[in-house]
Amino acid sequence: MNEIPSSVLVVDDEIQIRRFLRTGFELDGFTVQEAETGGEALRAATLKPSDLVILDLGLPDMDGADVLERLRAWSSVPLIVLSVRANEAEKVRLLELGADDYVVKPFGMAELLARAHSAMRRQLRAARGEPVVRFGPLAVDFAARAVFISDQRVTLTPKEYRLLQILAQHSGNVVTHQHLLREVWGNEHIDDTHYLRIFVRKLRRKIEADPTQPRILLTELGVGYRLASDPPSPASAAPAAAVTPIGPLAGHEAS
Amino acid sequence: MRRELRGIAIALLLIAVTTAVAMLLRHYLGILRGSVLYLVPVMLAGYYLGVIPALVTAVAGVLLSGYLYFAQLYSFRVASPQEALNLVLYMVVAVVVSHLANAARRQTTIARKREEEMSELYAFSRRLAAAANAAEIFVAIQNHLANLVQRKVVLLGAADAGSTDGVPERLRAEVARIERGEGLGRTVDDGHGNTWLIRRVSPKTPDFGSVAVDLGTAAGEALADMRQRIDDALADAAATLERLDVARALNEAKMRSETELLREALIGSVSHELRTPLSSILGAATILHNAPALARDARLHELTGVVRDEAERLNNDIQNLLDATTISSQQVRPKLQWVEPVDIVNAAIEHRRRRLAGHPLTLELDSNLPIVRADPAQVEQALVQILDNAAKYSAEGAPIRVAARPQGPSVVLSVEDRGAGLSQEEKCQVGGRFFRGARHAATTSGSGLGLWIAHAFISANGGKVDVESDGIGRGATVSIYLPASPDAAAPEGVTQEAVAQKVALREVMPRDVLPQRVMPQDIMPFAATPHIMPAESHIPVESRLPSESLADE
Numbered sequence: 142m143n144e145i146p147s148s149v150l151v152v153d154d155e156i157q158i159r160r161f162l163r164t165g166f167e168l169d170g171f172t173v174q175e176a177e178t179g180g181e182a183l184r185a186a187t188l189k190p191s192d193l194v195i196l197d198l199g200l201p202d203m204d205g206a207d208v209l210e211r212l213r214a215w216s217s218v219p220l221i222v223l224s225v226r227a228n229e230a231e232k233v234r235l236l237e238l239g240a241d242d243y244v245v246k247p248f249g250m251a252e253l254l255a256r257a258h259s260a261m262r263r264q265l266r267a268a269r270g271e272p273v274v275r276f277g278p279l280a281v282d283f284a285a286r287a288v289f290i291s292d293q294r295v296t297l298t299p300k301e302y303r304l305l306q307i308l309a310q311h312s313g314n315v316v317t318h319q320h321l322l323r324e325v326w327g328n329e330h331i332d333d334t335h336y337l338r339i340f341v342r343k344l345r346r347k348i349e350a351d352p353t354q355p356r357i358l359l360t361e362l363g364v365g366y367r368l369a370s371d372p373p374s375p376a377s378a379a380p381a382a383a384v385t386p387i388g389p390l391a392g393h394e395a396s
Numbered sequence: 397m398r399r400e401l402r403g404i405a406i407a408l409l410l411i412a413v414t415t416a417v418a419m420l421l422r423h424y425l426g427i428l429r430g431s432v433l434y435l436v437p438v439m440l441a442g443y444y445l446g447v448i449p450a451l452v453t454a455v456a457g458v459l460l461s462g463y464l465y466f467a468q469l470y471s472f473r474v475a476s477p478q479e480a481l482n483l484v485l486y487m488v489v490a491v492v493v494s495h496l497a498n499a500a501r502r503q504t505t506i507a508r509k510r511e512e513e514m515s516e517l518y519a520f521s522r523r524l525a526a527a528a529n530a531a532e533i534f535v536a537i538q539n540h541l542a543n544l545v546q547r548k549v550v551l552l553g554a555a556d557a558g559s560t561d562g563v564p565e566r567l568r569a570e571v572a573r574i575e576r577g578e579g580l581g582r583t584v585d586d587g588h589g590n591t592w593l594i595r596r597v598s599p600k601t602p603d604f605g606s607v608a609v610d611l612g613t614a615a616g617e618a619l620a621d622m623r624q625r626i627d628d629a630l631a632d633a634a635a636t637l638e639r640l641d642v643a644r645a646l647n648e649a650k651m652r653s654e655t656e657l658l659r660e661a662l663i664g665s666v667s668h669e670l671r672t673p674l675s676s677i678l679g680a681a682t683i684l685h686n687a688p689a690l691a692r693d694a695r696l697h698e699l700t701g702v703v704r705d706e707a708e709r710l711n712n713d714i715q716n717l718l719d720a721t722t723i724s725s726q727q728v729r730p731k732l733q734w735v736e737p738v739d740i741v742n743a744a745i746e747h748r749r750r751r752l753a754g755h756p757l758t759l760e761l762d763s764n765l766p767i768v769r770a771d772p773a774q775v776e777q778a779l780v781q782i783l784d785n786a787a788k789y790s791a792e793g794a795p796i797r798v799a800a801r802p803q804g805p806s807v808v809l810s811v812e813d814r815g816a817g818l819s820q821e822e823k824c825q826v827g828g829r830f831f832r833g834a835r836h837a838a839t840t841s842g843s844g845l846g847l848w849i850a851h852a853f854i855s856a857n858g859g860k861v862d863v864e865s866d867g868i869g870r871g872a873t874v875s876i877y878l879p880a881s882p883d884a885a886a887p888e889g890v891t892q893e894a895v896a897q898k899v900a901l902r903e904v905m906p907r908d909v910l911p912q913r914v915m916p917q918d919i920m921p922f923a924a925t926p927h928i929m930p931a932e933s934h935i936p937v938e939s940r941l942p943s944e945s946l947a948d949e
Contacts, residue, residue, distance in 0.1 A: 157676035165683045199668070225671050229773055230731065247675040247711055249682035249704075335734040338767045342736065346763075353738050353761035360739040363731075363772040 153197035179203035213239035219260035229363035259313030313370035403449035410437035431461035442494030450494030548610035598634035730771035744779035766880040778850035790815025810875035818865035
């Protein structure tokens, strides 16, 4: 799907995981570089910078969080963390350390690819300075500070716009509660998650067809919010990337 | 020797005071026969000062009363045999009284000391009984010894329970030597002029560890004396420890903490060792399932789907086992935060999307529910268990209805199915660990952990789970009740601190309602209990938002 093949650095000490990640990414058009340890990863990232890093947290030589911190000291490469620990506090910590997103093991390849493409798009947009970003029916025009749903302009209050703008800038990657609270309300309200809950509810009423079944502004339970990624291209389409259907579910799962 | 001289001096002083009183009485009141007065100092001396001062008092008393009261005043001559007899009788009475007084005194002292020792021993044994681990037992032993010898005492555990904190650097080597069992004890200078005695608490049982006692700056004879006292106290303490079977208590405590460690290690390793290969299997299966080459053959495509779904199921089963372990070891610690209830429902459904695929799903989610304060991951996991059950116990194609609505002071998340339903009896047992309806044992796989996990997680979050069924074959409705939080936003006039305090209190609350170690025998008939929720009125959150902080500029 990319004209120039993107490159990805896969950092994991388990050979089987590297093997399936290699296949998955190669099928999606990436060229793959592997690293087994944190040290190797840092070397590889310096010598042959890639367009994307997939970083496992349980490395034999150093903590994945350390690798992330050291890498972030000089590189803004899109980075997705693989974690076996379904621990919300840790996810938040890694995101605050500069990870673009995380995937909890075990995961489906489609889920990882969706996260990866979002992270790379974010990078690309930041570089190009795109004035308008689209997420399905939602369009955010940064220049005009305007928001459209299916090309209909939606009136938002300044705080609502700010919230949506931050999410849009993260281009489908998760944004933590703390980050949103800090950016919209300021440092002193960093723990007032209830502000956020109520604001998101208001915002959903304005942009979602059914606020109880959000399709655009999605919740990452216990971590933060994200805007839905663009519908995946047919090549990487998989059930894991689709959103929950409302009402009667389609009889058997289709792919 | 010095003590006795002091006693005699005080005795003579007592006699002098008595004589002065006797002379005053005679002079002002004309009392001529006051020799009995001299029994008073004898008694006092006997009680407080001991036998010899009492005897001295008696002799001095005889002489003085003879001088003051008999025949020829102010002379030491005895005039008649009657007077001589009186004096002898006085002497005898004085000796006997002083002896009795002294004996009484000694017995009181002994009784008081014994009482103190008994209460100290009782307190010690109580502390031992209450001690949950080896470290607490060591603290109890240390305090007991410190009380006995009245010096600073540092107990050094034989194993790893004690620490050498509080022992000067220079003593460590000696301590290590004693702990290795080389010698039973010795005194060491700590370099600051203080002498420390280091020795094993019990020569017989090394488990009691060794002890370092600060002897202060004492030297020579005083040091030997103090050392003797401490050795005696330690011998007593060791005997007490033997009697109270502390050795066994220590071993048990050690074993308990080892079991705990083993459990944690097991959780960690299961989670890692099982999930890592599972990650490869699931990841590979998702790639195969989407591979165009395989999609052309419907049979192969279906098989890859089976691998993927079963790997997912295995992962869920592992999660359940881990959850169950966490719950049994009472380590469910909710991390409370403000949550949109609808988000929890959507996340749970998303998690079980494939599992629910065979059932038409109806959602009735109130868009204006109060936000709740809960651990979102735990509530979601509970709801996932309930959804799993609904899918598992209803026929393919049978509808499932999921609702989120306010009810009184609660937010209710409910899952209604038209499946196997529950008999009255099953309804009462359904919250128990490993409970599975006998009817399903042969036909449906499962661990019987699901509702038990749901129940434990929701209780930890201050809510409850409720099961309703009209009977066998008539479906069931399982509901999660979560307390709605009326103080979701700071009402005007309430400071942030006040809100923070309230929140802090709330954070403490759910720990108190943690389920105790839930055992099969504690099968909770929670279906039968009425819904008791904190009587807090529910006010729609948005009507009470602080205007200045939430309103747009």
